[in-house]
Amino acid sequence: MSDKEHRYSDTLWRLYQRPAPPQPWVDGGNLPWNEPAFAQRMLKEHLDQSHGAASRVAAERELQIDWLRDKLEVTVGDQMLDMTCGPGLYAVEFARQGCQVTGVDFSPSAIAYARDFAERQGVSASCSFLEQDVRTATFAPAWYDASLFLYGQLAVFRREEASALLQEIAKALKPGARLVIELLNQERVDKGHSSWWFTDDKGLWGDRPFLHLGERTWLAEEKIAVEEFTIIDLETADSIEINLSDQTYAAPEMEQMLRAAGFSAVDVYEQWDGLPLYDASEWIVYVAWK
Ligand SMILES: C[S@@+](CC[C@H](N)C(=O)[O-])C[C@H]1O[C@@H](n2cnc3c(N)ncnc32)[C@H](O)[C@@H]1O
Known part of the structure; x- marks a missing residue:
């Protein structure tokens, strides 16, 4: 051969011998958002207005931002912390509306875009974008008036990491400040088993002919969805394997975690409180008060 x-x-053979059921959080359990070539390709997906897979499209974001401003009660001069801010599409808009925003994300391309976007919008003096893993970021205590943690990213961390992160955010907020977290509604998560394949030569998985093999498993006891991808470069036969683990939470459990982290009250909004987002029915939004 x-x-x-x-x-x-x-x-x-590795695929044939894969552990079944899969182990969550093998090799990080997340997409390689911070790997430079992947991050560059992902940035295109964030900005692509034909779908909302990485960041929601502009028209939906505008509706969300109005809702968030209302629920967070942010006013001009407020300090806002945007965890996993991506390319700063929310952060820069809040800065345009008068907030001082700190965005944290570990994708180099997303952070570079966010800084440039802030500059182009004339708000770079009101924005600070940190290229950092949110799990190791630390913040000045009682400094922020509001925080965002959007599009389900808290779920890609193990329960212990998620709890520690919530504590860190609670510490960073002033008394009375609020955090908005968006998480998948556990009741609506796909609990089936599926597998798929496709070929392409462009997009998120590479720019040469490749075969993408995928499998999704629901771990009923742990309430974790695991997606495993194998992407084979058909020119070189090199392959990458990705394990994407998503911890789901029942709403009462998340409320309890938020209180344990230091929040005194939690409001729960199913389906984005009725906002007409394409996937609104899949989400629960928590507004937690310090
Ligand atoms: C689905 S995107 C959402 C981005 C942004 N919140 C939005 O809605 O436009 C998830 C983001 O989380 C970031 N991310 C994932 N894990 C992270 C980690 N451990 N530390 C920092 N950023 C992370 C990714 O780089 C990506 O930009």
């Missing part, structure tokens, strides 16, 4: 045939064969 040639080297290339060996590589194909190794990949397929």
Whole structure:
């Protein structure tokens, strides 16, 4: 067999011998958001207005921002912390509306875009974008008036990490300040098992011919969805394997975690409180008060 045939064969045997059920959080349990080439390709998805898979499209974001401003009661001069801010699409708008915003994200391309976007919008003096893993970021105590944690990213962390993060955010907020967290509604999460494949030569998974193999498993006891992807470069036979784990929470459990982290009250909004977002029915939004 040639080297290339060996590589194909190794990949397929590894796939055949994969643990079943899968182990969550193997190899990080997240997409490689902070890997430079992937981050660059992902940035295109964030900005693509034909879908809302990475960031919601502009028209939906505007509705969300109005809702968030109302629920967070932010006013001019308020300090806002945007956890996993991506390319700053929310942060820069809040800065345009008079907030001082700190955005944290570990994607180099997203942070570079956010800084440039703030500059282009004339609000770079009101924005600070940190390229950092939110799990290791620390903040000045009792400094912020409001915080965002949007599009389900708290769920990609293990329960202990999520609790520690909530505590860190609570510490960073002033008394009376609020945090908005958006998480998938556990009741509506797909609890089936599925597998799929497709080929392409462009997009998120690469810019050469590749085969993408995917499998989704619901771990009923732990309430975790695990997606496993194998992407095989058909020119080189190199492959990458990605394990994407999503911890889901029942609403009472999340409320309890928020209180344990230091929040005194929690409001729960199903389906984005009726906002007409394309996937609103899949989400619960928590507004937690320090
Ligand atoms: C679905 S995107 C949402 C981005 C943004 N909140 C929005 O809605 O436009 C998730 C973001 O989380 C970031 N992210 C994931 N895990 C992270 C971590 N451990 N530390 C910092 N950022 C992280 C990714 O880089 C990505 O920009």
